[in-house]
Amino acid sequence: MASFISNIFSMFSGGSKPATEAAGPSGEPQLYGDCTIYAEPRREGSQYRLAGRIEKKVGEEVLVRNFIRADLFTSSDDAIECTVRKAQQIIDQHGSSLFGDGEKLRQV
Numbered sequence: 001m002a003s004f005i006s007n008i009f010s011m012f013s014g015g016s017k018p019a020t021e022a023a024g025p026s027g028e029p030q031l032y033g034d035c036t037i038y039a040e041p042r043r044e045g046s047q048y049r050l051a052g053r054i055e056k057k058v059g060e061e062v063l064v065r066n067f068i069r070a071d072l073f074t075s076s077d078d079a080i081e082c083t084v085r086k087a088q089q090i091i092d093q094h095g096s097s098l099f100g101d102g103e104k105l106r107q108v
Contacts, residue, residue: 041079
C-alpha cells in the first residue's frame with residue numbers, strides 16, 4: 001500500500017524516474033576522424049535532450065568525452081542526428097586539445 005501511495009505522490013511531484021526510463025534511444029556508433037561518436041539522447045518526458053559521448057583510442061586506453069546540451073527534440077531520430085552533428089562540431093573546434101590532457105573521462 002505504501003509503495004502505491006509513493007508512486008502516486010511521485011507522479012504529481014515530479015519524482016525521479018528509474019535510469020532505464022531516463023535513457024533514450026541510441027544511434028549506431030559513427031566514425032569521425034580518429035574518434036567514435038555515440039549518440040545517446042536522454043529522454044525527458046515526451047522529449048529527448050541532446051547528449052552523447054566521443055571516444056578515442058590512445059595506445060591501449062580509450063579516452064571518453066561526454067557532452068550534454070540544452071537542445072530538446074520531439075523525435076528521437078532528430079535528436080540522434082543532431083547529436084552526431086554536435087559531436088562532429090566539438091571534435092572540429094577542439095582539435096587535438098579535446099583529448100590532449102590524457103584524462104580517461106571528462107565532460108565537454
